[in-house]
Amino acid sequence: MSDNENWIKTYAVSDIDDEDVKEFQLPNGNKIAVYNINNTFYATDLFCTHEKVSLCEGFIDGDSIECPLHQGVFKISTGEVLESPPTEGLKTYITKIEENYIFVNVS
Amino acid sequence: MSDISIIGGGHASGKLVNNLHKLEFKGNINIFSEEEHLPYERPPLSKDFLYGSKKFEDFKIDINLEKVNYYFSTKINKIDFINKIIYDQNNNDYSYDKLVFANGSSPKRIFEENIEGVNYLRTLNDSVKIKSSIEISKDIILLGAGYISLEISSTIKKNYPNKEVTIIDNSEKILLRNSNDDLREFIFKYQKKNNVNFLFNTSFQKLIRNEDGSIKSLILDDNKILACDLLVVGIGVYPNTDILKGTMLEEKNGIKVNEYCETAVKDVFALGDVALSKNNFLNKHIREESWNNAEKQSDILAKNLTGTKTAYDEIPWFWTDQFDQNFQILGEINNFDNKILRNYSENKNTIIYFKNKKIIGAVAVNNGRDISIIRKIIKKNIVPNMEKIQNKDINLKELL
Ligand SMILES: Cc1cc2nc3c(=O)[nH]c(=O)nc-3n(C[C@H](O)[C@H](O)[C@H](O)COP(=O)(O)OP(=O)(O)OC[C@H]3O[C@@H](n4cnc5c(N)ncnc54)[C@H](O)[C@@H]3O)c2cc1C
Ligand code: FES
Numbered sequence: 080m081s082d083n084e085n086w087i088k089t090y091a092v093s094d095i096d097d098e099d100v101k102e103f104q105l106p107n108g109n110k111i112a113v114y115n116i117n118n119t120f121y122a123t124d125l126f127c128t129h130e131k132v133s134l135c136e137g138f139i140d141g142d143s144i145e146c147p148l149h150q151g152v153f154k155i156s157t158g159e160v161l162e163s164p165p166t167e168g169l170k171t172y173i174t175k176i177e178e179n180y181i182f183v184n185v186s
Numbered sequence: 187m188s189d190i191s192i193i194g195g196g197h198a199s200g201k202l203v204n205n206l207h208k209l210e211f212k213g214n215i216n217i218f219s220e221e222e223h224l225p226y227e228r229p230p231l232s233k234d235f236l237y238g239s240k241k242f243e244d245f246k247i248d249i250n251l252e253k254v255n256y257y258f259s260t261k262i263n264k265i266d267f268i269n270k271i272i273y274d275q276n277n278n279d280y281s282y283d284k285l286v287f288a289n290g291s292s293p294k295r296i297f298e299e300n301i302e303g304v305n306y307l308r309t310l311n312d313s314v315k316i317k318s319s320i321e322i323s324k325d326i327i328l329l330g331a332g333y334i335s336l337e338i339s340s341t342i343k344k345n346y347p348n349k350e351v352t353i354i355d356n357s358e359k360i361l362l363r364n365s366n367d368d369l370r371e372f373i374f375k376y377q378k379k380n381n382v383n384f385l386f387n388t389s390f391q392k393l394i395r396n397e398d399g400s401i402k403s404l405i406l407d408d409n410k411i412l413a414c415d416l417l418v419v420g421i422g423v424y425p426n427t428d429i430l431k432g433t434m435l436e437e438k439n440g441i442k443v444n445e446y447c448e449t450a451v452k453d454v455f456a457l458g459d460v461a462l463s464k465n466n467f468l469n470k471h472i473r474e475e476s477w478n479n480a481e482k483q484s485d486i487l488a489k490n491l492t493g494t495k496t497a498y499d500e501i502p503w504f505w506t507d508q509f510d511q512n513f514q515i516l517g518e519i520n521n522f523d524n525k526i527l528r529n530y531s532e533n534k535n536t537i538i539y540f541k542n543k544k545i546i547g548a549v550a551v552n553n554g555r556d557i558s559i560i561r562k563i564i565k566k567n568i569v570p571n572m573e574k575i576q577n578k579d580i581n582l583k584e585l586l
Contacts, residue, residue: 098583130234136553136554136555137554137555137558138554138555138558138559138583140558140562145554145555145558146554147512147552147553147554147555147558148505148507148512148554149477149505149554150503150554150557150558163481164227164477164481
């Protein structure tokens with residue numbers, strides 16, 4: 080895969096409000112969550128690592144996302160578990176902004 | 187540094203050990219566990235593990251066994267607080283510096299003795315046994331309409347919609363404890379929709395057996411006969427305080443502790459289901475019997491045992507997962523003077539309870555996000571704007 084193909088165009092910057100998160104489906108079928116935290120954009124896997132529930136239904140508090148099911152907390156920028164029940168961190172993706180679009184690197 | 191001895195090898199114990207290691211506790215840790223397994227979290231036993239979609243590895247609590255003295259299959263039977271010695275079932279004695287009770291609770295029994303075919307669900311072994319029985323049973327009866335039975339019925343019906351599942355309770359409704367009518371209505375709706383049968387205001391007077399000794403049917407109080415090839419009893423739990431009989435710490439409804447998990451006896455602590463803990467939010471002592479309580483008290487006690495005095499200040503919180511729906515209860519949901527329903531859709535609701543204009547609790551169906559926000563509102567002592575709360579299109583986050 081060339082480097083260009085690794086960058087997937089997701090939402091326009093204006094599509095996601097500050098302190099909000101949106102679900103996005105990658106070409107390989109995997110689903111991710113794209114976040115706007117203070118106009119910095121992050122991407123992680125969509126599902127909590129504890130059970131298969133979408134983190135887009137969760138609560139964003141600063142740089143962390145609280146899972147809606149059992150309130151496990153992950154750090155959005157690194158994916159690390161801040162509060163159990165999950166024990167496994169979330170996969171994170173590098174992002175960049177080009178022409179007002181959020182690109183996610185899937186390499 | 188003093189050594190720490192822990193009675194019980196369940197959720198609270200396992201997490202306490204890991205938290206002590208995280209805080210670089212350098213003394214010896216001795217764990218005495220009646221079970222032969224490593225500690226584990228119990229919620230999956232009635233849900234994903236019983237269903238088959240989770241394995242033990244997914245919810246066991248990993249402990250570094252090289253850093254602890256783990257006594258598996260060891261039941262502590264006697265405690266001598268004066269000489270600081272505990273005794274196991276074989277009368278082996280172990281002295282302690284600091285003693286922690288993390289020995290949980292046990293299912294209330296309908297018969298004193300163990301009777302073949304009458305099942306209870308508390309341990310991994312119980313869940314394995316019930317799972318294999320479900321596969322070969324047709325008519326399943328769950329005695330007691332509490333959380334455990336409602337979760338088991340949900341798990342069975344998801345796997346085997348054609349099996350007959352009947353819940354019997356001697357009261358007139360489900361979830362007599364830790365609940366309210368709003369939550370009962372939500373949960374009952376999903377149970378009925380999924381064809382779980384209910385019989386209220388009755389119990390059984392007799393078990394009828396087949397020639398091989400297995401259960402054939404139950405005779406109910408009104409003499410009605412109900413076919414039954416699997417019986418699971420879930421009529422509540424009691425704290426494991428029997429080992430304290432005759433000691434200076436004898437307690438009936440759990441071992442009384444303050445917000446630091448300290449008992450009235452020096453160097454003796456308790457946490458989790460066995461503890462009757464001071465809850466600062468409710469301003470009374472309660473036994474919480476929840477995942478969150480075991481989890482958070484293990485954090486608090488580890489801090490207190492390593493010299494950072496920290497008080498437990500959690501708002502009681504409990505969840506139950508049934509028929510792919512998540513129900514959450516936060517705080518006080520009974521002694522309210524006002525309530526507001528935020529109805530987002532058929533399967534997504536939050537009810538917020540107030541007293542003197544302040545939020546005291548909430549029930550949410552598939553809406554953990556609201557619970558997260560409401561917990562913050564309560565903790566920050568915010569008097570919320572009622573108009574905003576009444577308008578479900580306004581994100582509750584605006585109240586923070
Ligand atoms: C089937 C099931 C489903 C649940 N689902 C939920 C849920 O969805 N949400 C929720 O919030 N909570 C749930 N809970 C409750 C939660 O699991 C408990 O509150 C939690 O396990 C309490 O932890 P604990 O460590 O205090 O006790 P336990 O986990 O019960 O551990 C106590 C341990 O001590 C051992 N022990 C007892 N006496 C002795 C002795 N004398 N010597 C040595 N060892 C001893 C026991 O064998 C046990 O291993 C559920 C519980 C069960 C059983
Ligand atoms: S599913 Fe996310 S914490 Fe349980």
